[in-house]
């Protein structure tokens with residue numbers, strides 16, 4: 001077996017570099033100095049991030065005194081790119097006439113795009129601030145009405161944000177009859 005000769009372009013190490021200790025101490029000194037600096041990372045999950053209203057977390061259904069605003073029109077399900085939403089409409093005696101007897105979001109499919117919130121005519125589905133949840137199996141990842149319904153008071157920040165950001169021309173461009181729009185959430189405020 002022949003002796004492997006050094007490559008011509010190989011970096012030459014000085015005596016102190018060959019010892020390695022100076023470089024090790026340099027690294028340790030660097031780490032030591034950073035121990036006294038202000039941390040920029042967060043000790044999650046003990047500490048949580050304070051999120052603004054613009055954050056798009058888990059989509060939830062807005063409820064008024066326990067009842068969903070949703071009128072089961074199906075727009076959110078049609079516009080959901082990964083087909084994460086499924087629902088079954090039923091009739092009700094309420095003024096809104098329809099409600100979702102079943103409403104499910106598969107959180108393994110959801111990509112937090114916010115399209116469902118964007119298209120909903122009732123502001124009945126909104127992106128909450130919730131981001132730290134998990135599931136043990138695929139069934140557990142399907143959120144039904146029991147987990148989706150959240151009182152509007154708890155979602156006020158997001159609802160206010162949406163009113164500010166969406167539909168700036170609502171009612172300004174053409175006249176409309178309020179009676180024709182009585183299902184809209186705008187008549188409930």
Ligand code: SF4
Nearest residue numbers: 080110111113114116
């Ligand atoms: S956020 Fe996007 S992916 Fe998730 S349920 Fe809504 S439309 Fe579907």
Ligand code: SF4
Nearest residue numbers: 070071073074076120
């Ligand atoms: S778009 Fe809104 S009102 Fe229509 S089914 Fe979805 S959540 Fe309900």
